[in-house]
Amino acid sequence: MNFSFSNEQILMQEEVKKLLDKENSVKRNRTILEGEEKFDQELWKSLVAMGLTATTIPEEYGGIGMGFLELCVIAEELGRGIAPVPFSSSVYLATTAILNSSNEEIKKEYLPKLANGEIIGTFAHSEKTSFPDETGIAVTVKGNKISGQKIAVPDGDIADFAIVSASSGKKVGLYIVDLKDKKVSIETLDTFDPSRSHANVSFDGATATSLEDDAWTSIEKLLDQSAVLFAFEQVGGAEAAMNMAKEYAMGRYAFGRAIASFQAIKHKVADMYISLQLARSNCYYGAWALSNDSSELPTAAATARVSATKAFYECSKENIQTHGGMGATWEFDCHLFYRRARLLSSNIGSQGIWKDKLITSLEKSNSPA
Amino acid sequence: MDFNDTKEEAQFREEVNNWLSKNAEKKQHARDIYKAAGIPGDGTALQDAKKWQEKLYDAGWACLHWPKDYGGRDASPMERVIWGQEMSKYKVPGGYFEIGQGMAGPVLMTYATEEQKQRYLPPMAKGEEIWCQLFSEPGAGSDLAGIKTKAELDGDTWTINGQKVWTSGAQYSDYGILVTRSDFSAPKHKGLTYFFLDMKSPGVEVRPIKQITGGSGFNEVYFTDVKIPDSQRLGEVGDGWKVSLTTLMNERLAVGDASGVDFQEIFDLAKEQDFNGDQAIKNGSVREKLADWYCEQSGLKYTKMRNISALSQGSTPGPEASITKIVSANKLQDIANYGMDLMDSGSIVRNDDTSALFQGSLLGAPLIRIAGGTDEVLKNIIAEQVLGMPQDVRVDKNVPFNEIPTGSKN
Incomplete structure (x- = not known):
């Protein structure tokens, strides 16, 4: 085994x-958070130079032809470093959507440029204020023209193109839209975690090309695939937050001794560890299902996503608590992880959505663990 | 990344199944258990278990990881895992030999003389002789080094006086492993001495404890001038704490998932019960709860897989398994409680199989959260041994034992 x-x-x-440590990724997160730049272009170039954007793209399309397992371990490190780059949008989502597609022309056009970092993509899905189900997509495509609005699109103001969920009137499917199209308007948003840029994206008859996929199921699949990758990123962040809490508690003295020697603190960190281990083990299951394109993917992805979301929230909030007052200052890094935990929970559907998806998939398979 | 056996593992699994399928009945459902033919408490279950263990022993399937010389098979850790996985698919009797084989055996192997190992280990493997563990006392549970059972040496014979508690299986055990205090003026970890003894020795009295479940799986054991020859001491005089740690380490490995209701039971119940005029499982609040428990169950399952994988790859499993009992015992308690919520008023009635199952789990869960290391002790272990955080300040550590204060509840 x-x-x-x-x-x-x-x-x-x-x-x-090593790269993210050397580049001081956490410090770069703060720079983007506090500054005007939308993402860290230098760090992005380093990741591209290392070939990370080409990970899952086959060699025939200019990639390096590795698999999702490699992407899982990369995601974990990006999470640990709370990297201020559009990697999840461009790689987990846009690249995967195109790889899933049977549209050879789109593959030939986009994949080589995604691999070498020439272009950045994103996934535009949410509308209004709730995460959409099949009946909740109001963006429509007529002929090859797309109209309507997607809200809070991650990296919407950075990306060169977007994979957009839209209704043709008969079915909802995925379309690819050039965001430089004159009939696309983009409005950058002020958000909870400015280390990652978000924008409202409006289409007013811009050109849309179908990914020729089987309607709603292709959206569900893309969400499941990316959920595993997001979960690894969340586990990386959770572990970093747990370690921060532990290190601080070892060095902080009160009542004449390290606060790490108090059971109130030890049990708190042990709880973080438990939450993290459950999430990590579920992520492994997700990685297995993802890399084998298993029929268990919907269950495995939701399980990984739900437990990783929980772990990152718990570790990031209790990290602040362990730091005491200093943990709640702008100066300390605790809030960077707290913000990122919340942001990742909101991307691709929040906790309630994934819990519901999990039970739905168990009802369908009717054969829980 | 895969769940596949290596060629050798697959071969071993087949060998195991060949034997099991000829000698035991396969379970129809995961919850099936072996039921003894006689009436509960008449000793049939014990006799059945002894017969089965003898059969295992004769065929070379007892205590797989032990040396062949002592009745084992010299099996690898991975082979032991495979045996456990396959045997769990069959209805076989058990529950009597685990403490001996899991805890007393390893201590004897480390500390007993060769002659004693030859004498005691094979009958332990065969199920001929049953062992119990005499550790906890009314005043010493989580703080086990606080025990007071007194051992005094005269010539080459020790005299034991005191009381043990929470001793599983003492009523039918032939031998016991015992930790005592031989020096009350030494600091508490330094004055302990470890023995094994014949449970039929004069002065040993076993009294059952009635638990909140109504059952009596545990006992109090009283010692009044019980004589133990010095040859049955394990480890040096005053080294009993070190010897105890060997046992406790094995206890933690032996205590696994909590038994009782789990995700499948609450999932099935949520489909059967109504909630506000509809199937409970259609309710959002119910679905959220179910999802949380599924994630915990799955997290434990794949944590176990990661450990087995580490074994299969020839490395030592990490400390990840230390979370198993904390998570499963709390999950058991919460699922039992929520199941009774779903059954509403009917849940308290005891004439129904389903409500009895959830009630039994709710009453059994508190003890599971305590036995084999409380939640709190296990969290200390995670913090200290896994994460490297410092020990709590111990005010009693270097104080002579007889000067340590005790309270009204000791």
Whole structure:
């Protein structure tokens, strides 16, 4: 039995970690959060130079032809480093959507440029204020023209193109739209976590090309696939927050001793550890299902997503608590993780959505663990 | 990344199944258990378990990881895992030999003389002789080093006086492992001495404890001038704490998932019960709860898989398994409680199989959260041994034992 990542994958993970450490990714998060830039272009270029955007793209399309397992370990490190880059939008979502597509022309046109970082993509899905189900898509396509608005699109003001969920009147499917099209208007938003830019994106008859996929199921699949990757990113962030709490507690003295020696603190950190281990093990299951394109993916993805969301929330909030008053200052990094935890929970559908999806998939399969 | 056996593992699994399928009945459902033919309490279950264990022993399937010389099979850790996985698919009797084989056996292997190992280990493996563990006392549970049962040496014979509690299986055990205090003026971890003894020795009295479930799986054991020869001491005089740690380490490995209602039971119940005029499972608040428990169950399942995988790859499993009992015992308690919520007023009635199952789990859960290391002790272990956080300040650590204060509840 080999329910683990290979030595090569672990080596790759270490390389990504080294790069993010060297580039001081957490500090860069703060710079983007406080500044006017929408993302860290320098860091993005380093990730591209390392070939990370090309990970899952086959060699025939200019990629390096690795798989989702490699992407999982990369995601974990991006989470640990709360990297201020549009990686999840462009790689987990836009690249995967195109890889899933049977539209050869789109693959040939977009994949090589995504691989070498020439273009950035995103996924525009949410409308109004709730995460859409099949009946909740008001953006429409007539002929090849798309109209309507997507809200709070991650990296919507950075991306060159978007994969957009839209209704043709008969069915809801995925379309690709050039965001530089004159009939697209983009409004950058002030958000909870400005280390990642978000924008409202409005279409007024812009050109849309169908990914020729099987309607709503292709959207569900894309969400499931990306949920596993988001979960790894969340686990990386959760572990970083837990370690911050532990390190601080070891060095902070009160009542004549390290606060890490108080059971109130130890049990808090142990609870973080428990939450993190459950999430990590579920992520492994998700990684297995994702890389094998298993029929268990809907269950595995939702399980990984729900437990990783919970773990990052718990670890990031209790990290602040462990730091005491200093944890709630702008100066300390705790809030960067707290913000990122919340942001990742909101991207691709919040906790209630995924819990519901999980139970729905268990009802369908009727054979829980 | 896969869940597949290696060629050798697949071969071993087949060998295991070949034998099991010829000698035991396969379960129809995961919840099926072996039921003894006689009436509960008449000893049939014990006799059945002894017969089955003897059969295992004769065929070379007892205590797989032990050396062959002592009745084992010299099996690898992975083979032991495979045996456990396959045996769990069959209805077989059990529950009597785990403490001996899991805790007393390893201590004897480390500390007993060769002659004693030859004498005691094979009958332990065969199920001929049953062992119990005499550790906890009314005043010493989580703080086990606070025990007071007194051992005094005269010539080459020790005299034991005191009381143990929470001793599983003492009423039918032939032997016991026992930790005592031989020096009350030494600091508490330094004055302990470890023995094994014949449970039929004069002066040993076993009294059952009635638990909140109504059952009596545990006992109090009283010692009045019980004589133990010095040859049955395990480890040096005053080294009993070190010897105890060997046992406790094995206890933590032996205590696994909590038994009782789990996700499948609450999932099925949510489909059967009504909630505000509709199937409970259609209600959002119910679905949220179910999702949380599924994630915990799945997280434990795949944590176990990661550990087995580490074994299969030839490395030592990480400390991840330490979370299992905390998570499963709390999940058991919460699922039992929520199941009774879903059954509403009917849940308190005891004439129904389903409500009895949830009631039994709700009453059994508190003890599972305590036995084999409380939630709190296990969290200390995670913090200290897994995460490397410092120990709490221990005001009693270097104080002579007889000067340590005790309270009205000790």
